[in-house]
Amino acid sequence: MAPPPLPLFSPSPKPPPPPPWLHGPSTQTQNPSTGPAAPPAPDEAAPPNKPRHHSAQPAPARNTGSKTAAKPLTAGVPGGRTRRAVLGIIRRVRSLELSDPPGPVPAPARNNDAAAAVPFHLPIEPREQAREAVEKGKARAVPWAAARDEGLKVALRREKKAREPTRAEAELEAGELDRLQRLARGMGRWARAKKAGVTDEVVEDLRREWARGEELAAVRIVEPLRRNMDRAREILEIKTGGLVIWTKGDIHFVYRGSNYQQNMKHSQYSVASVQNVSPVKYNVHRAQIKYGNEGEVLTDGNSKGDDVIQENDQSVCGQKDEEPIKGTLYEREVNRLLDSLGPRFVDWWWNTPLPVDADLLPEFVPGFKTPFRQCPPGVRPTLADEELTYLRKLARPLPTHFALGRNSRLQGLAAAILKLWEKSLIAKIAVKVGIQNTNNEQMAWNLKHLTGGTVILRNKDFIILYRGKDFLPGGVAQTVIQREAQVHDEQVKEEEARLKAVDSLQMVGGLSSEESSVGTFREYQDFQADHVHENTENSNIIELEAEKHRLEKELKDQEWKLSILNKKIEGSNQALAKLHSSWSPSEQSADRELLTEEEKAMFRRIGRKMDGLVLLGRRGIFDGVIEEIHQHWKHKEVVKVITKQNQARQIMYTANLLEVETGGILIAVEKLTTSHAIILYRGKNYRRPEKSSSSNLLTKREALQRSIEVQRRGSMKYFARERQKSILELKRKLRYVARQIKYRTPRS
Structure with missing residues (x-):
């Protein structure tokens, strides 16, 4: 018989039974601490090998070992029935047990049974921590226990920083401040601060408003001073001598003060008067005293x-x-x-x-x-x-x-x-x-x-x-320079003493007059004069050779890229020629209608006021544009065509081509704000063509391909010109470097 499952999620005053994986099949014995056991159910009283349900095949006999008892806890757990998986389950069960409210302490067991003596605990934690927990007599706090304590929530809540009152709130009475703020809400005019901040011009604008008799003057703050409006308020109060009584968005409202008429003669603020306003101004005053005259x-x-x-x-x-x-x-x-x-x-x-x-x-x-x-x-x-x-x-x-x-x-x-x-x-x-x-x-x-x-x-x-x-630092640098000068002087003195000693020995002993400079200061100076200068010259020649090699390599790369661009331009020209072969513009009709100047002026006025229009896009003129113009002429005599072209030659070419392809009369070409308007009149003898689309023009798809190729070819021509300029510049630099190498190379 399998042991009953543990009540893991329902708190109970009864102590939990011992875990089955600790003592195996001994759990079938009666626990004396839980009182007399209830009579077994009819199905449970049957022997283990007797089938519960009447079926053709008997149920297999159950093994009451520890593996069968541990199956409900380890089944479906990653890791199977390993010890690591079982210990993980024990940790979770113990955390749930400790999170329950403490129940009454059970009575001690009368029978010293082995099952009752086993506690629901495994030595997962160190023994010292377990001993401390037992001594304290308190359950271990779970991580979410702190969230249940409302008092702790209040203690951990972030405290808001106390707002410091402004000068206006500290110096003005509450009623007077409310009156000024209500007056500021009705103001609709203000001065605008400069990007450089509150300049003298802004201060003069504010003083001019106060001179008209106004109590308040407004100023709008712009970037970058708008990022710190508190600092803008301080600057305004410093430079104007007033009080900022209200701030609305990026606008400060400055009050001139009750004694403004008495201080009218003090139009310019002084830094010394600002000294008592803010602790920062004291620093400004002190620094200006030091650096006011000279540096x-x-x-x-x-x-x-x-x-x-x-x-x-x-x-x-x-x-x-x-x-x-x-x-x-x-x-x-x-x-x-x-x-x-x-x-x-x-x-x-x-x-x-x-x-x-x-x-x-x-x-x-x-x-x-x-x-x-x-x-x-x-x-x-x-x-x-x-x-x-x-x-x-x-x-x-x-x-x-x-x-x-x-x-x-x-x-x-x-x-x-x-x-x-x-x-x-x-x-x-x-x-x-x-x-x-x-x-x-x-x-x-x-x-x-x-x-x-x-x-x-x-x-x-x-x-x-x-x-x-x-x-x-200044003192250290001076010390180093002085020390190097002293060392150089000592070396010069030693060299002079050595030369005197050599001369005296030659005079006394009759030695050879040939001097040897091995190991002397003069040898060091000669080495610096000869070899260091020679090495410098050689290094310069090497650098020039490297620069020449780099320029030659870059010139070769630029020429190769230019050849690739030229090949692409030739391919684009062939694609455009193929598209142009399928386009045959119409010829100008010899029988054209004539319009008087009055009629042209009237049609021009009508065309300028028209709302309906035909817009020419990047495709230019194709069969769809001609069809749309005829659709307009079906209801109106005049059509207005809008083009985004900028050059006058292109605009006139487009207007003449529209006149020829449609058979209408060109009235005028008007300059608009960002474009040009071509006004066409259909004519007095206008008849709608039998075919809605022209077969001699490009289709919509072909016109788009032509536009893309034209744009692509223009871009490639621009980059080809830039490559050509860079090639000429590289050739010029290469000639200059070659001349430098030729002049600096020593001749044999």
Whole structure:
């Protein structure tokens, strides 16, 4: 008899029976912990070998071993009756058991039976974890148990960031703010900010509105400042002195203030007055104090600039101590670093910190030159692909250091970048938006040659410069240069002492006057003068030979491609000739009707006002077009044909061909906005042709093939001309390289 199945999915206060795969056929014994067993059913009381159902063949005898008992759990399981599959089933059963609510503790068993002593547990987990679970007396939490705890849900919910009140909400009363917002809803006129930001023209437009007696003035923000409307609000409040009381989409409504009439004489805002508004403005003020007059602070060896910085730091020390410390340590360090580089760019369209305005830095720095560089021994100066990728990822979260809007005269910016590289590996420069004639390629080229750095990224928005592996700070570079000069002087002195010693020995001992330069400094100098220069010449000749070989190979490839194009053009000409052979245009009739000028003007006026038209597509004139024109003439005397051709010669050829093929009279060719209209009159003696389609013209399919071939041939002719130009240019370069090789080759 097979054991009853386990109640896996129904919680029960009774302890579960022992699993059958642990003790095999002993499960048929009665469990004393479950009380007296119920009387067996009539079918179950029968012996195992007796068939239950009356049939012709007796049922086979059942084996009550462990394999038969384990069949309900292992049947259909991937892996069959392996131990791994059984252990997986045990894990799932135990997780379901532990997820049920705890029931009453059963009474201890009276009989020390082997079946009752076996617990429903296998040592799948380590013994230490099992012992801890038993000591705690708590079931193991399932993964989804945390979702049932509502209190935990509330605790894990993301908290919304507290919204900081604006200046208008902090300074104006609630009733006054509501009145101004209702007044702003009825405004239908606003000023438009420029792409460069809130410029002086926009500020003057707002002040002009306030001068008319209006309390509010609106301004529409455009890209890129529209991406950060909070920053746009700050800039408006800084430059105008008003308060932004409401924002609707991309429009800011600025309130002039209750004391505007008293401050009318202060038309221009000053940075010093902005200092008390925002902590960022203090940084702008301090930087402008340093760099307002000259760019001497940017030079490293200028002690006068250092004295100016020290005096300015002492002058603003009192103000700095009075203000509370705001921002994290990183933000304060970044602001301090940018303050030491130059004045800030107030119209910056992203969040703080504000970058340095590179256009306010000096154009020329006295005594500036590209810094000395020296790569450490054994280090390759170029960047590998992995290093370039790493540097680009490193530069992404960094704040923008400079904002640039001019292409040349960047010595002041280069000096600031060199100063920044002493603290940072990367200099991140933003290209200003809305300034005409800016070229980021020219900017990057000038900065690269002024600083000697490496451009790792350049696009229309940013230029990122890496200082390079051979970069040396100012103090280190000066030390290296001085040390090399000292070594050279020592070598010269040693050579002079050696020559004096040799002369004295010759005079005393009567030695030979022939001098030997083996192992001397003079030998090194001779080697540098002879062999290094010779190697340089040889390398130049090798490079020219390689360039000549490359040009010859490219010339051969271009000539081969040109021959292929010429063959394709010949094939296209043959296909067009075959199509044209089946097309025979009609001849002009000698008996033509004559119209007066008044009649032509009337038909022209009628044709211009007509709504119905015939549109000529890329197929041109074929039999279907002529049939459609006759369909129009069936109800009207005038037809209007629209063509998209641009050249006057093609348009007149199409108009004359339509006149001949249809037998009508050409009234006029009118110029429309994007096309031309051909107006045709059917004539006073018009008779509908017997055949609706013309047999002498191309069909619709043939006309499409002709159009494709014409377009294909024109494209191939264009590329053939371009190939011919490139071949001529390659031949010119090849002649120049051959002359260079001839002149530089030493004559024997």
